[in-house]
Amino acid sequence: MRNLLLLILVLLLGLSIHHFYGRSVPQAPQPQPVSSAPTRAAAPDFPFTTLDGKTYQLSELRGKIVLLNFWASWCAPCKVEFPQFLALAKERKNVVILALSVDHDRQALEKFVADQAELKKLPNVLIAQDKDKAVAQDLFQTIRFPETILIDTQGGLVRKYVGLEVDWSSTAFMGQLDGLANAP
Amino acid sequence: MRVWLFALLLLLPICAQSQELDYQIFRTLPVLEDGRLKPLDSFAVHMRTRISGSATLDDRPAIAWLAQTLFDPAQAAQERVFYIRNAHIRAQFELPSRTNHLYSLTELAPRLEESAKSVTALLTRELASLTADEQDLRDLHTAILIYNQLLQSFSLLLPLPFAAPPEAKLNGAYTYLDAQKVEPKLMQNLQKLLTPKVLAHPETLTPAQQQLAAFVHDLQKLREGGTNNQLLRILPASWAEQKGEWFAPWQLLLSGQGSPTTQRLLELWQQLAQAYRSGDATRWLQASQELHEQMQKLVGTADERLLLEVLLRDLHVLDVTALFLVLAMGLIASHRRWPRAYSASLIAAALSAASLSTVLLVRSYILARPPVGTLHESVLFVALILLLGTLLITVRRRMPGLALAGQVGTLALLLVAPFVHSDSENMTMLSAVLNTNFWLTVHVLCITAGYGACAATAALAHVHLITFKTASDPHGRLALLHRCSLMALLLTAVGTLLGGVWADQSWGRFWGWDPKENGALIIVLWLMWLQHARLAGQVSELAFTAGMAALGVVVAQAWFGVNLLGTGLHSYGFIQGIALGLFSYTLLNLMLIAGLWWRAKRGSHA
Numbered sequence: 001m002r003n004l005l006l007l008i009l010v011l012l013l014g015l016s017i018h019h020f021y022g023r024s025v026p027q028a029p030q031p032q033p034v035s036s037a038p039t040r041a042a043a044p045d046f047p048f049t050t051l052d053g054k055t056y057q058l059s060e061l062r063g064k065i066v067l068l069n070f071w072a073s074w075c076a077p078c079k080v081e082f083p084q085f086l087a088l089a090k091e092r093k094n095v096v097i098l099a100l101s102v103d104h105d106r107q108a109l110e111k112f113v114a115d116q117a118e119l120k121k122l123p124n125v126l127i128a129q130d131k132d133k134a135v136a137q138d139l140f141q142t143i144r145f146p147e148t149i150l151i152d153t154q155g156g157l158v159r160k161y162v163g164l165e166v167d168w169s170s171t172a173f174m175g176q177l178d179g180l181a182n183a184p
Numbered sequence: 185m186r187v188w189l190f191a192l193l194l195l196l197p198i199c200a201q202s203q204e205l206d207y208q209i210f211r212t213l214p215v216l217e218d219g220r221l222k223p224l225d226s227f228a229v230h231m232r233t234r235i236s237g238s239a240t241l242d243d244r245p246a247i248a249w250l251a252q253t254l255f256d257p258a259q260a261a262q263e264r265v266f267y268i269r270n271a272h273i274r275a276q277f278e279l280p281s282r283t284n285h286l287y288s289l290t291e292l293a294p295r296l297e298e299s300a301k302s303v304t305a306l307l308t309r310e311l312a313s314l315t316a317d318e319q320d321l322r323d324l325h326t327a328i329l330i331y332n333q334l335l336q337s338f339s340l341l342l343p344l345p346f347a348a349p350p351e352a353k354l355n356g357a358y359t360y361l362d363a364q365k366v367e368p369k370l371m372q373n374l375q376k377l378l379t380p381k382v383l384a385h386p387e388t389l390t391p392a393q394q395q396l397a398a399f400v401h402d403l404q405k406l407r408e409g410g411t412n413n414q415l416l417r418i419l420p421a422s423w424a425e426q427k428g429e430w431f432a433p434w435q436l437l438l439s440g441q442g443s444p445t446t447q448r449l450l451e452l453w454q455q456l457a458q459a460y461r462s463g464d465a466t467r468w469l470q471a472s473q474e475l476h477e478q479m480q481k482l483v484g485t486a487d488e489r490l491l492l493e494v495l496l497r498d499l500h501v502l503d504v505t506a507l508f509l510v511l512a513m514g515l516i517a518s519h520r521r522w523p524r525a526y527s528a529s530l531i532a533a534a535l536s537a538a539s540l541s542t543v544l545l546v547r548s549y550i551l552a553r554p555p556v557g558t559l560h561e562s563v564l565f566v567a568l569i570l571l572l573g574t575l576l577i578t579v580r581r582r583m584p585g586l587a588l589a590g591q592v593g594t595l596a597l598l599l600v601a602p603f604v605h606s607d608s609e610n611m612t613m614l615s616a617v618l619n620t621n622f623w624l625t626v627h628v629l630c631i632t633a634g635y636g637a638c639a640a641t642a643a644l645a646h647v648h649l650i651t652f653k654t655a656s657d658p659h660g661r662l663a664l665l666h667r668c669s670l671m672a673l674l675l676t677a678v679g680t681l682l683g684g685v686w687a688d689q690s691w692g693r694f695w696g697w698d699p700k701e702n703g704a705l706i707i708v709l710w711l712m713w714l715q716h717a718r719l720a721g722q723v724s725e726l727a728f729t730a731g732m733a734a735l736g737v738v739v740a741q742a743w744f745g746v747n748l749l750g751t752g753l754h755s756y757g758f759i760q761g762i763a764l765g766l767f768s769y770t771l772l773n774l775m776l777i778a779g780l781w782w783r784a785k786r787g788s789h790a
Contacts, residue, residue: 014763041422041443041444041445043444044444066290072368074368074372087560102368103370104366105369121456132365133365135362137365138447139444139447140442140443140444140447141436141437141442141443141444141446141447141450142440142442143361143437143438143442144438144440147440149242157422157423157443157444159424159425160423160440160441160443162439162440162441163440
């Protein structure tokens with residue numbers, strides 16, 4: 001009995017000492033080694049036809065950073081961010097802006113695009129119609145607009161931006177894209 | 185291990201069959217509730233208990249009830265699920281009197297809006313200031329709110345009951361997600377229609393135009409209903425920024441957190457819904473299996489915990505524990521006729537202890553924390569210590585009386601356990617203040633082991649009182665009681681001190697005369713007083729024994745009684761509704777001790 005009591009006391013004492021004195025001294029954060037990009041879920045592949053009639057697959061854009069933007073000409077926030085995308089495309093040629101419009105009204109879409117004079121000078125901005133939301137809703141589960149998905153050079157899904165979350169033409173965002181482009 | 189658990193689960197011939205659909209896989213799907221991932225089966229049991237007051241109202245398992253609620257809400261609204269015993273509330277809702285006191289949402293609906301107004305006013309008041317009727321009304325509305333959320337969880341992917349206008353081109357059964365695709369176009373059409381002139385005279389709209397307006401309105405109402413629907417969190421976040429978060433279907437879509445992964449998951453849920461509605465058992469099983477596989481990839485090893493939780497419920501391990509105890513008690517009662525019954529009883533008690541340990545260990549593994557985190561678990565742990573303590577003594581010394589007392593005490597604690605926590609079935613996460621695994625292990629285990637040692641000491645003292653004059657070795661028994669009480673004193677004293685150190689770290693003070701702290705101190709003082717009085721010769725052996733027998737009452741008051749006060753910093757332990765039980769136990773035990781003391785004293789005079 002006495003031995004048992006002693007054992008319990010020693011055990012409790014040991015645990016307490018471990019808790020108070022056994023804690024490791026806080027270490028300064030160690031620089032993380034530059035590792036390869038984390039494994040990301042792959043973006044599903046899909047075909048799309050741009051307004052000028054050329055057909056692509058998303059997978060054909062591998063090797064470039066893609067900003068997959070879901071938008072509509074009737075959506076005011078989408079119109080607000082459109083010039084930012086154009087400014088970004090002008091600055092970063094390794095980034096493709098794939099703007100999929102969910103407009104039902106093709107004429108309204110074409111009219112909006114025609115008003116964007118700079119667009120013709122930017123081959124890295126691709127505009128296509130996703131009339132039945134076959135890509136936006138059925139593949140990417142997007143029902144509210146605008147939403148933009150950042151896809152890395154390997155076709156991996158990096159991040160989703162909902163609404164007017166960032167200024168696409170800001171140096172901060174471009175810095176993030178550069179970091180993504182330079183990641184091994 | 186996961187494979188074995190899954191195989192075992194599929195072998196169990198349990199509640200899972202209903203309407204020829206196999207719920208075995210479906211019930212293991214993960215859902216986030218109360219801060220932890222749990223199997224859908226536990227969610228179903230918890231929801232049904234919250235809504236109906238019990239998870240076993242009829243022969244139908246809770247998971248089948250949940251499936252109907254989620255996938256066939258129109259039928260579910262007709263089901264009698266609300267338990268309304270209060271006659272005033274029944275009168276308020278103009279409900280007929282029924283023996284089972286169960287009513288459906290459809291029956292409640294006509295008076296719901298009117299009643300909701302009074303509940304809104306009640307919500308602004310303190311719970312303690314509400315009358316019993318008002319509390320019941322508030323609870324009923326909470327249950328209705330929960331039920332409504334469940335009914336609408338999948339309203340985005342179930343067929344809609346209202347007709348679509350022809351220009352929507354939605355032929356046959358269509359869902360909100362189908363309608364959502366054409367909604368912008370319909371909205372544009374409607375906006376063109378609704379000129380100021382038409383708005384002034386809406387009767388000028390043609391029936392087709394009215395149908396269009398009604399349709400767009402219904403879609404908006406449906407979406408509004410889904411806006412705050414966050415109950416059924418079955419979809420894990422896909423995007424790094426939301427890592428660890430889980431979403432309900434509406435919540436995911438409306439917050440823009442959808443992804444190709446969650447799209448696939450929602451498609452599978454839709455397949456489940458379709459299979460349920462058509463009663464297609466093969467399709468149901470396929471969709472369940474595929475969904476389970478997909479979720480397994482996403483939750484990883486957590487899947488093992490989900491399977492264990494379902495198994496723990498299915499195997500009724502606590503019932504097995506109680507059965508072994510009853511067997512042990514039966515055997516010990518017959519040990520005079522059959523000498524081997526004593527050993528057999530100890531074996532049965534050991535099996536019971538093993539079974540109870542399994543419950544505590546599995547709960548600990550499932551919740552990934554030390555075994556005693558709630559009042560319910562503390563009762564189970566004290567029961568285990570009591571059983572093990574008395575078993576240890578009775579293995580070394582032949583004491584049938586103590587064996588029986590320990591088994592009766594353990595069984596009583598097991599029977600009491602569900603009542604000290606209304607939500608004991610639902611393994612709840614810890615309050616933030618308790619969520620420190622080191623202290624939870626050291627302090628709580630130490631103090632509850634102390635309570636268990638006190639219970640064993642009290643049991644021994646009762647037996648000693650009963651056989652005070654007839655025991656063959658009274659001095660040996662008294663020495664044993666003395667040693668048991670020393671063990672109880674050590675554990676409770678060290679546990680109390682450790683609690684002070686934890687309080688110092690958590691709350692910034694060692695001691696605050698909090699009721700719970702005072703309770704623990706009273707146990708220590710009681711033990712110390714009796715020990716010192718005995719050593720100093722101030723109390724007789726009989727008084728010492730009676731005092732130790734009363735230790736059970738002291739512990740009960742310090743353990744449960746202080747929780748009834750509802751004050752102090754130990755708010756995570758507050759309980760209600762056990763006052764009468766506690767008072768009865770205290771009174772009866774004190775009367776028993778007084779009776780035994782009087783009998784022993786009378787015997788000594790004779």
